[in-house]
Amino acid sequence: MKNHYRNTISISVAYLFLCLFITYVSSQSLIRQITDDVNTNLKEDVPYVQKHQEILSRHYNVSNSKTVTGMRNRRPSTYSYKIETNVVDKFETRPFTVGGYNWILHVYLNGNTKDGGAGYVSLYVEIDKSGFVDSAHQEVYADLRFYIFNRNERKYFTIQDTDVWRFDAFNTMWGFSKVLPVDTFKDPKNGYLYNGEHCEFGVDVIVPTPFEESETFSISSSSDKYTWTIQKFSTLSKDLYSPVISLGGKKWNILVVPAGSGSGRGKYVSMFLQLSTNQRRAYEYIYVQVKFRVLNQGKLSNREREFGVWYGRSYSWGTVDLISFDDLRDSSKGFLVNDALIVEVQLEAISTTKYFP
Known part of the structure; x- marks a missing residue:
């Protein structure tokens, strides 16, 4: 009788340890799963160009909150670019001068896939870095506004950032990888494509000069x-x-x-x-x-x-x-x-x- 009692206790204790071990393993798996889910939810889309470069004026993870979009009547004041074909999906303009520097507007009709812009029209502006006298230190700050003309409303869809953009010899190109969904842009009913394949883009580049009076x-x-x-x-x-x-x-x-x-x-x-x-x-x-x-x-x-x-x-x-x-x-x-x-x-x-x- 005593031996049977001891055997029963031994089996019970072993079973208890087995249950505890299974519970611990399950809990660790659950914790890892929850942590992975949280980390996945915290990831944000990166809307800006050149993710491999250091973003000097702000961090891309918080830039979404500084983006403003809307429709406006006023035409672009710096440069307008009309395209009469969408057979090609990537365009760039001739250089135009603002603030003593040469700039180029880049248009991706089907999105810049290398910058996460697949499925969106992407727009960027590039500065000619040869204009920097001292490439190691010189920098240019600019306010940027990008436009897409809407024929139905006779207005311009506008996207801009409330922050300024910093250009230097290592960061020569800034813009938005996700401006407007391609499906929205290419549907003729929405007014962005008109007269067949015609469309119009624009940009305002504003290079502020330091104040001289205060x-x-x-x-x-x-x-x-x-x-x-x-x-x-x-x-x-x-x-x-x-x-x-x-x-x-x-x-x-x-x-x-x-x-x-x-x-x-x-x-x-x-x-x-x-x-x-x-x-x-x-x-x-x-x-x-x-x-x-x-x-x-x-x-x-x-x-x-x-x-x-x-x-x-x-x-x-x-x-x-x-x-x-x-x-x-x-x-x-x-x-x-x-x-x-x-x-x-x-x-x-x-x-x-x-x-x-």
């Missing part, structure tokens, strides 16, 4: 302020200008309108800050953050207005309702004491624009 706009804080005591205020009937004052490196005048201005006329005292002439250059705009105050001479709260404005089209900004006549007449409020009104302008921030050159 400007830098900045805003700096300020603690400059000017306090102005106006005597015999109740006897004033005309607008009153302060002496020329300096705030934030600029010259200004304060304008007080005792009778009020605009919607404040007859009810409020109005006040403005005016930029003196010749304090800004032509087309320059100056941004200012400023506070207007009527100081309370009874140690109570001041009357204050704050605003941010642009000086450019206008040289004068302010408030039409700084303080009411009723508050001035009420001596208990402490704004007009011994017929003296104290106003203040505090500059909190002002912009500066630097021009180059």
Whole structure:
């Protein structure tokens, strides 16, 4: 009996190990299968030319998100290429000059199979690298737009990249291997082939030149302020200008309108800050953050207005309702004491624009 019991245990243990081994092998196979599936799903089509070359301005795996397509009315502005036969499936134009360099448009009617463009029309533009003075270092950046004319809509199917394309002696040719499905292109009903075998392609090559003029706009804080005591205020009937004052490196005048201005006329005292002439250059705009105050001479709260404005089209900004006549007449409020009104302008921030050159 004991021997039979031991034999039964031995068989059970062996069977248990066998099950564990089968489970482990199956799990490893499953993991490998899942990993292979994931890696397969992560692969992306490469739409650009010359995969064997280093793509310097961007990586081809993320270029799809930067591709824009659509229909547009405007004709190509750089070069147009009309083909009246589709017996040949690969074409290239004569060189055309843009930005001091010679370029060639390449058209594959049945797709560039070497670049993964099978089943698609492929379009590229090539730069003549002999134009590089120093082939080891010189480079050219260009914006590219490719076109296919659609006779039905009288518009151009357009494809472009939102990024710029970098050309140098080692990367002379860029474009799209998958522009338009060949079936779509060759079906006469779609309008890309017309009058039998006629079709039209185009390209815009834009070589930007470095800017020669620029400007830098900045805003700096300020603690400059000017306090102005106006005597015999109740006897004033005309607008009153302060002496020329300096705030934030600029010259200004304060304008007080005792009778009020605009919607404040007859009810409020109005006040403005005016930029003196010749304090800004032509087309320059100056941004200012400023506070207007009527100081309370009874140690109570001041009357204050704050605003941010642009000086450019206008040289004068302010408030039409700084303080009411009723508050001035009420001596208990402490704004007009011994017929003296104290106003203040505090500059909190002002912009500066630097021009180059």
